[in-house]
Amino acid sequence: MIVLLGGSGYVGGAYQDLFKKRGIEYVSLSRSEVDYSNEKILTQWLKLHQPDFLINAAGYTGKPNVDACEADKHNCLFGNAVLPGIIARACAEVGISWGQVSSGCIYSGSRPDGTGFTEKDIPNFSFRTNNCSFYSGTKALGEEVLKDEENVWVWRLRIPFNEVDSPRNYLSKLMRYERLLDASNSISQLNEFVAATFACFEKQVPFGVYNVTNPGHVTTREVAALIEKHGRAPHKFSFFDDEVEFMKKAAITPRSNCVMNADKLANVGIHLTPVREAIAQALDNWVPEN
Amino acid sequence: MIVLLGGSGYVGGAYQDLFKKRGIEYVSLSRSEVDYSNEKILTQWLKLHQPDFLINAAGYTGKPNVDACEADKHNCLFGNAVLPGIIARACAEVGISWGQVSSGCIYSGSRPDGTGFTEKDIPNFSFRTNNCSFYSGTKALGEEVLKDEENVWVWRLRIPFNEVDSPRNYLSKLMRYERLLDASNSISQLNEFVAATFACFEKQVPFGVYNVTNPGHVTTREVAALIEKHGRAPHKFSFFDDEVEFMKKAAITPRSNCVMNADKLANVGIHLTPVREAIAQALDNWVPEN
Numbered sequence: 001m002i003v004l005l006g007g008s009g010y011v012g013g014a015y016q017d018l019f020k021k022r023g024i025e026y027v028s029l030s031r032s033e034v035d036y037s038n039e040k041i042l043t044q045w046l047k048l049h050q051p052d053f054l055i056n057a058a059g060y061t062g063k064p065n066v067d068a069c070e071a072d073k074h075n076c077l078f079g080n081a082v083l084p085g086i087i088a089r090a091c092a093e094v095g096i097s098w099g100q101v102s103s104g105c106i107y108s109g110s111r112p113d114g115t116g117f118t119e120k121d122i123p124n125f126s127f128r129t130n131n132c133s134f135y136s137g138t139k140a141l142g143e144e145v146l147k148d149e150e151n152v153w154v155w156r157l158r159i160p161f162n163e164v165d166s167p168r169n170y171l172s173k174l175m176r177y178e179r180l181l182d183a184s185n186s187i188s189q190l191n192e193f194v195a196a197t198f199a200c201f202e203k204q205v206p207f208g209v210y211n212v213t214n215p216g217h218v219t220t221r222e223v224a225a226l227i228e229k230h231g232r233a234p235h236k237f238s239f240f241d242d243e244v245e246f247m248k249k250a251a252i253t254p255r256s257n258c259v260m261n262a263d264k265l266a267n268v269g270i271h272l273t274p275v276r277e278a279i280a281q282a283l284d285n286w287v288p289e290n
Numbered sequence: 291m292i293v294l295l296g297g298s299g300y301v302g303g304a305y306q307d308l309f310k311k312r313g314i315e316y317v318s319l320s321r322s323e324v325d326y327s328n329e330k331i332l333t334q335w336l337k338l339h340q341p342d343f344l345i346n347a348a349g350y351t352g353k354p355n356v357d358a359c360e361a362d363k364h365n366c367l368f369g370n371a372v373l374p375g376i377i378a379r380a381c382a383e384v385g386i387s388w389g390q391v392s393s394g395c396i397y398s399g400s401r402p403d404g405t406g407f408t409e410k411d412i413p414n415f416s417f418r419t420n421n422c423s424f425y426s427g428t429k430a431l432g433e434e435v436l437k438d439e440e441n442v443w444v445w446r447l448r449i450p451f452n453e454v455d456s457p458r459n460y461l462s463k464l465m466r467y468e469r470l471l472d473a474s475n476s477i478s479q480l481n482e483f484v485a486a487t488f489a490c491f492e493k494q495v496p497f498g499v500y501n502v503t504n505p506g507h508v509t510t511r512e513v514a515a516l517i518e519k520h521g522r523a524p525h526k527f528s529f530f531d532d533e534v535e536f537m538k539k540a541a542i543t544p545r546s547n548c549v550m551n552a553d554k555l556a557n558v559g560i561h562l563t564p565v566r567e568a569i570a571q572a573l574d575n576w577v578p579e580n
Contacts, residue, residue, distance in 0.1 A: 073435045074375020082372055085364020127417035127427070137417070145363045 002026040003051040005036055005087070006058025010160065010168040011101055014194045015057055027051070031058075037083055042090040053201050054098035056087050059142075062135055064167065067252040069135040080138035085145040088152060097151040097207070099197055104158035104186065104211060105256035106132075106140040116186060116217065116261035119209045125256045133253035143209065154209040155197040158260060160190040163282040165289040171232075171282060172289075174223060179238045181246040182220045183257035186213040189278040196270045205268040214275040215266070217259040223279060230283035292316040293341040295326055295377070296348025300450065300458040301391055304484045305347055317341070321348075327373055332380040343491050344388035346377050349432075352425055354457060357542040359425040370428035375435040378442060387441040387497070389487055394448035394476065394501060395546035396422075396430040406476060406507065406551035409499045415546045423543035433499065444499040445487040448550060450480040453572040455579040461522075461572060462579075464513060469528045471536040472510045473547035476503040479568040486560045495558040504565040505556070507549040513569060520573035 002019065006012040007028030019026040027049070029036055036042040036058075046054070060079030062068035069076040084100050091098045106123035108131065110116060117124075125132045126140030146152055161170035170187060174180060193212050200210065224237040240246040247254065262272065273281070292309065296302040297318030309316040317339070319326055326332040326348075336344070350369030352358035359366040374390050381388045396413035398421065400406060407414075415422045416430030436442055451460035460477060464470060483502050490500065514527040530536040537544065552562065563571070 073431075074372045074378075077367060077375075077431065077435070078372045082364045082368045085367075088364075127431075128420040130418040130420070141363075141367065141417075145367070 001049070001051045003046070003049070003054045004028045005054065005056045006101075009057055009059075010166065011157065011190065011194070012057035014162075014190045015055060015198075018191070018194045018198060037078070037086060039086045039089055042086065043093050046090055046094040046096065050094075051096060054087065054091055054096060055101070055197075056084065056098065057101045058083060059101065060135075060138070066133050066135040066255070069133065069138070070253050073134055076134055077138050077141070080135070081141040081145055084142045088146060088149045091151065092149070097153075097201070099153040099155060099201065100142070100146060101197070102143055102154045102156045102209070103136070103139045104156040104213060104258060104260050105136050106143065107258040107260070108256055110184065110259035114259075116259040117211070118261045119211060119264050125258070131254065133255070135253070136256050151207060153197070153200045153205075153207055155193075155200070155212045156210065156260070157188045157193055158213050158258075159185060159187040160193065161187060161279070161282060162190045163285040164287045171223070171227065171279070174220070174227060174237075175232065175234050179240055179250065180220050180224060181240050181243060181250075181255070184217050184219050184259055185257050186211075186217045186260035186262070187275060188213050189273065189282065192272045192278065196265065196272055199270045200268075203269065205270070210265045211260045211262045212265060212272070213260045213262050214272045214278045215262050216275040218275055218279065222276075226276070226279050226283060230280070230286070232283055232286055291339070291341045293336070293339070293344045294318045295344065295346045296391075299347055299349075300456065301447065301480065301484070302347035304452075304480045305345060305488075308481070308484045308488060327368070327376060329376045329379055332376065333383050336380055336384040336386065340384075341386060344377065344381055344386060345391070345487075346374065346388065347391045348373065349391065350425075350428070356423045356425040356545070359423065359428070360543050363424050366424055367428050367431070370425070371431035371435055374432045378436060378439045381441065382439070387443075387491070389443040389445060389491065390432070390436060391487070392433055392444045392446045392499070393426070393429045394446040394503060394548060394550050395426050396433065397548035397550070398546055400474065400549035404549075406549040407501070408551045409501060409554050415548070421544065423545070425543070426546050441497055443487065443490045443495075443497055445483075445490070445502045446500065446550070447478045447483055448503050448548075449475060449477040450483065451477060451569070451572060452480045453575040454577045461513070461517065461569070464510070464517060464527075465522060465524050469530055469540065470510050470514060471530050471533060471540075471545070471547075473545075474507050474509050474549055475547050476501075476507045476550035476552070477565060478503050479563065479572065482562045482568065486555065486562055489560045490558075493559065495560070500555045501550045501552045502555060502562070503550045503552050504562045504568045505552050506565040508565055508569065512566075516566070516569050516573060520570070520576070522573055522576055
């Protein structure tokens with residue numbers, strides 16, 4: 001049996017869909033029933049129910065976007081940096097492996113030669129580099145907290161999307177924003193992300209950090225063009241002149257825009273669809289919200 | 291009535307001594323009785339008992355020293371950066387002011403001209419400057435969490451000492467370490483610290499951050515010489531050649547050594563004894579542990 005934390009969230013919901021579709025036995029724990037943010041309570045629950053594996057899809061992302069984290073710093077710190085440490089202790093105590101949904105939003109830009117960041121690159125959009133949003137800072141600290149832990153996979157998601165219209169879906173966000181910021185990004189098709197991360201457990205690949213993004217990267221303009229091409233643009237897209245204008249008019253805290261290298265995951269035999277193809281598929285099968 | 295959190299710690303114990311000595315009504319809450327790390331529970335307790343003021347002397351310092359924080363990062367983050375945010379929300383909800391025991395260990399060195407750091411100087415020994423211990427990083431984040439809070443005094447303690455021998459007392463530590471690292475520091479006489487910080491509430495000085503150190507600064511060699519002069523040296527003191535040797539042989543994570551400016555507190559009429567005089571007094575009245 002698999003235990004899922006954060007099952008009510010956007011990523012957690014996709015794990016539930018995967019498990020249901022594949023007939024995998026799982027329990028989605030809600031904090032109101034079992035306060036899994038308390039190490040003792042979580043440990044007791046794990047001892048009692050003896051799951052085979054735990055997935056933590058709980059975290060603090062900020063709604064409607066990361067700007068909200070700036071006004072709720074301590075809860076953001078707790079959800080993204082303290083909670084992973086609590087779960088690590090509980091899982092170690094009962095001797096099970098687990099997976100942490102982390103984020104690629106702890107990088108900015110690309111390597112000097114334009115290629116994507118690998119898991120060996122030190123985050124360059126964190127408190128340590130003092131250029132980040134509070135959200136990204138807490139996510140990078142969460143990885144520091146897990147750095148010496150054994151028996152954990154740390155899966156870096158980036159800007160999730162799929163074919164289902166939703167306020168958390170990257171494609172929906174682009175359709176709804178009045179103006180866009182052009183930037184290069186590696187992004188993650190949500191259903192492929194949950195399947196690929198669960199495959200790490202199924203295939204028992206080596207523990208550690210994995211970038212789980214669709215191979216390649218796209219610019220916002222390319223994605224906007226794809227949305228237009230598929231007839232899903234609600235209006236003509238308009239762009240900010242640059243990040244300075246974006247920060248001045250639309251944002252409180254800087255955004256992570258970055259290119260990731262997903263070779264490590266591919267090298268253990270887990271493959272995601274190339275990014276442009278994945279976006280085209282989502283737009284081909286688009287399911288509007290209402 | 292005053293409510294004290296962290297009353298069983300080194301600093302919390304000094305608050306208890308102060309309140310007893312002065313006949314001030316207070317309650318020392320223990321987390322095992324009332325889990326004040328839970329915002330709802332703390333808020334309920336405060337609503338029920340209607341204290342006039344809250345002091346948070348709870349935090350995660352690492353025992354026997356800050357190196358221990360490196361191996362317990364998430365608890366250190368919780369105690370030093372998340373808990374202050376929880377308390378701030380609870381106190382705001384019930385409308386009481388409060389005081390946070392913070393730390394001056396978020397600075398390193400001195401200003402370029404050799405003078406002490408004021409409350410306006412941005413911490414230079416933090417995650418943001420990427421040169422710090424995990425402990426100092428969490429303490430600096432704790433101040434960030436409280437930055438926009440109203441009705442809170444943030445009191446920066448540094449390397450507490452007094453006349454009572456104790457593993458937490460700076461003078462005792464110097465007496466017990468085999469070798470010392472010479473450095474310049476501003477330090478806080480513990481009983482003066484608690485009296486001065488409580489005076490902020492009594493006098494209702496403006497809210498905000500205050501450096502609460504004894505005026506001036508001393509080198510480790512000067513303190514060692516004072517210990518010898520007062521006949522309290524258990525052995526001839528020996529020193530590391532430099533910080534490089536110290537880090538190599540005696541420490542896991544870098545220490546904060548810094549000079550603080552305590553004028554802001556003096557300017558609101560709260561005075562501590564000049565540092566050399568305070569050290570001499572402690573050594574004159576020294577109470578060995580057994």
